[in-house]
Amino acid sequence: MKIVNNIKELKGYLAQERQKNRKIGLVPTMGALHNGHISLVKRCGKDNDVCVVSVFVNPTQFNNKTDLVTYPRTLDKDCALLESAGCNYVFAPSEQEMYPEPDVRKFDFGTVSSVMEGAYRPGHFNGVAQVVSKLFYIVEPDNAYFGEKDFQQVAVIRAMVKQLNIPVLINACPIIREADGLALSSRNVRLTPEQRQKAPLIARTLKESTNFVPEKSVQEVKEYVINTINADPVMRVEYYEIVDGNTMNAINSWSDTTYPVGCITVYCGDVRLIDNIKYNK
Ligand code: PAF
16 A cells, blocks of 8 residues: 655556556545445445545635644554555645645535535535545546435535536445444544443434334424434534435425435534434335
8 A cells, every 4th residue: 555645646656557447446535534434445445446545634624723623633543444444545645735725716516515514514515625626636536435424515526526527436335333323423532421422312313213204294303303312411403404315405395305314413512423314205
């Protein structure tokens, strides 16, 4: 496995791989890797001849500067995990390498990027589109892999490659959970023992709510989820929306979509956790 910090050097290696007709896969990450990321890397290795993993804490997608400063940075540990997961190239650029000058591009993907995370974290998806488009231009992957925990992010990236005509196949991979249901996230390490013990309530409540569909209305299911989680004093639901899983448009009735997905953000203490659930009607 090669660890590369420089764009020109990485492009040189990948040009050689392409000359040998090798299929290239990319897993973009911000490091602090866990088994959720590793599942993406393994899938990438299975589908492609060459697996590239980027590790870059992208400053332009943080609307909260404290979040950027406190974001865990564990490159040595990440590289050890990546090596054993079969990664071929780790691309770990500096901020200067990725943004030699400020990226002033402003994207607009309509509803897909303006609701939920888009509304609560202004500028977040613009920053994601900036960095992921740069990574796609640098690596020119055949396939790219993203976790479905960030359900809306996957929709934004699909919209971005369509808008920019970037020839890459976006692969969405299932959420990986702890045994008690908590979705794996780099932020979980910030939970206190008490918060960690409470956090599985999110996944448990989402799962329970699937039993009420379609008998209960969309509004009733939303209220059930929000009230059940908020009943715990450690938890505060920021939003819970049930949306069309392709457009991110909120639905009012189960008949509004064939693909209803519930997307939630919860503060567990001061740790912001996100999760989602697919409903079968
Ligand atoms: O999901 C993430 O970790 C980040 O948003 C991504 C896609 C690596 C872009 O920085």
